[in-house]
Amino acid sequence: MISVQKVSKFFGPIKALRDISFEIKRGEVIGFLGPNGAGKTTMMRLITGFFPPTDGTVLIDDQNLFKSKPNLRKKIGYLPENNPLYRDMTTKAFLFYVAALKGIPFWSRKKTVQKVADQCGVDSVLNRIVGKLSKGFQQRVGLSQALLGDPELLVLDEPTNGLDPKQIIEIRSLIQALGRERTILLSTHILPEVQATCQRVLILNEGQVAAFLELRSQQTSLEDIFLKVINKESELCSK
Amino acid sequence: MFKIIAIASRDLKSWLNTFSFYLLAVFFLGVTGYFFWSGLSYFSLVSFQAASNPSLEIRGLNLTEGVLSVFLANLSALLLLLIPILTMRSFSEEKRQGTLELLFTYPVSDLQIVLGKFFGLLSVFALLILPTVFYFLLAQIIGAKFEISSLITGYLGLFLVSASFMALGIFTSSLTEHQAVSAGIGFVIILFFWIVGWVADWSSPALAGIFRELSLVEHFRDFARGIIDTRDIAFFILFIVFFLFATLCALEVRTWKR
Numbered sequence: 476m477i478s479v480q481k482v483s484k485f486f487g488p489i490k491a492l493r494d495i496s497f498e499i500k501r502g503e504v505i506g507f508l509g510p511n512g513a514g515k516t517t518m519m520r521l522i523t524g525f526f527p528p529t530d531g532t533v534l535i536d537d538q539n540l541f542k543s544k545p546n547l548r549k550k551i552g553y554l555p556e557n558n559p560l561y562r563d564m565t566t567k568a569f570l571f572y573v574a575a576l577k578g579i580p581f582w583s584r585k586k587t588v589q590k591v592a593d594q595c596g597v598d599s600v601l602n603r604i605v606g607k608l609s610k611g612f613q614q615r616v617g618l619s620q621a622l623l624g625d626p627e628l629l630v631l632d633e634p635t636n637g638l639d640p641k642q643i644i645e646i647r648s649l650i651q652a653l654g655r656e657r658t659i660l661l662s663t664h665i666l667p668e669v670q671a672t673c674q675r676v677l678i679l680n681e682g683q684v685a686a687f688l689e690l691r692s693q694q695t696s697l698e699d700i701f702l703k704v705i706n707k708e709s710e711l712c713s714k
Numbered sequence: 715m716f717k718i719i720a721i722a723s724r725d726l727k728s729w730l731n732t733f734s735f736y737l738l739a740v741f742f743l744g745v746t747g748y749f750f751w752s753g754l755s756y757f758s759l760v761s762f763q764a765a766s767n768p769s770l771e772i773r774g775l776n777l778t779e780g781v782l783s784v785f786l787a788n789l790s791a792l793l794l795l796l797i798p799i800l801t802m803r804s805f806s807e808e809k810r811q812g813t814l815e816l817l818f819t820y821p822v823s824d825l826q827i828v829l830g831k832f833f834g835l836l837s838v839f840a841l842l843i844l845p846t847v848f849y850f851l852l853a854q855i856i857g858a859k860f861e862i863s864s865l866i867t868g869y870l871g872l873f874l875v876s877a878s879f880m881a882l883g884i885f886t887s888s889l890t891e892h893q894a895v896s897a898g899i900g901f902v903i904i905l906f907f908w909i910v911g912w913v914a915d916w917s918s919p920a921l922a923g924i925f926r927e928l929s930l931v932e933h934f935r936d937f938a939r940g941i942i943d944t945r946d947i948a949f950f951i952l953f954i955v956f957f958l959f960a961t962l963c964a965l966e967v968r969t970w971k972r
Binding site: 524526555 | 732815820
């Protein structure tokens with residue numbers, strides 16, 4: 476599904492990502508871990524085609540997002556960090572707008588929006604202004620916008636950021652339900668969340684892949700693995 | 715095409731949902747109404763004097779030259795302030811909210827985004843400018859007979875001038891996420907194109923030609939007098955295309971390899 480080959484991304488003198496390669500198969504739920512500034516968001520932006528890499532290639536289904544038609548982007552649903560939304564629109568208007576931009580034909584828009592709204596539990600706030608909703612509902616609206624058009628790949632950048640425990644549990648179970656038929660990339664700081672939802676974890680540190688491992692086969696807890704990997708890396712760097 | 719319409723209508727609706735649009739409309743219509751009324755009153759005064767005093771020069775004393783072109787010239791000066799206020803939101807707002815990131819990752823090309831924004835603003839502007847047509851209908855009732863063709867030409871010119879300003883304003887708004895900065899820069903550049911023609915009168919003939927051709931006012935003047943010149947139309951269209959293209963480049967900077 477996703478193939479990242481020798482990818483680097485520089486912002487001027489800052490080397491956000493250095494020579495990263497990995498493959499993600501269809502139907503996997505992958506957790507992205509790493510300390511702040513490790514390059515998680517940059518990696519997600521590369522995969523969703525927000526900007527191209529400085530070096531190397533990112534392929535979605537063996538196609539380059541910047542060389543093929545915009546239709547390839549229909550396969551990707553993206554919930555960016557901090558969940559940007561048009562705060563002056565109603566939820567309904569916003570979802571219809573996104574449906575139009577994603578090229579869903581107008582006769583099936585109503586059905587599609589309704590289906591997604593039911594799935595994410597925003598059915599009750601369809602007629603309310605997005606900016607006035609509580610943070611949990613806004614997060615759900617963000618998730619619904621990503622889900623419109625039934626994308627095969629979902630990229631979620633810190634979807635539970637700033638939510639209360641109940642909302643976190645709700646969003647988590649939603650992601651688990653979605654993960655049964657989709658490929659999901661999930662970036663987060665909360666380790667138990669990864670343990671609960673993901674099959675594999677990719678740990679980034681200082682712009683490089685520190686570890687890419689199967690969760691089920693591990694004997695030690697994720698916390699230990701994470702700390703070990705991160706510390707080893709920084710020791711190497713300090714030497 | 716549908717995506718362009720979707721973006722344009724979203725922008726239009728979001729303008730209609732803000733209070734500032736109605737504030738702007740009241741201010742705009744009030745001031746233009748005053749311009750029109752004072753122009754018409756002055757014209758009737760002058761024509762009355764001309765009628766009672768046969769020795770007076772009455773060349774150029776007609777409604778097109780005396781009222782319409784003066785009104786349009788005043789109106790276009792008002793646009794100098796109005797257009798940057800209209801355009802400052804277009805990309806700056808999306809940048810600040812972060813929704814531009816969503817747009818970039820949707821199956822929408824950058825060109826569609828730019829055109830959608832442009833047409834959205836054009837329709838907002840059309841809503842502001844359309845009521846001024848009623849001034850002429852009202853004047854018709856009290857007996858001032860305007861030529862329909864010169865009226866249409868004048869408004870076509872006004873529309874082209876404001877579309878040019880808008881293309882420029884959208885460009886400055888794509889450069890920054892601060893609305894005030896974008897409006898400020900937009901105002902300065904529009905002002906430049908406004909006053910650059912003044913230099914033409916005292917600079918060397920070769921330079922004067924360039925300055926005169928660059929000036930938006932010079933190109934607008936013919937329209938306001940009811941003359942359609944293909945050179946003027948070509949200038950406005952080139953101006954619009956140039957700045958929309960510059961906007962497209964400003965958006966695509968992120969995809970350049972660095």
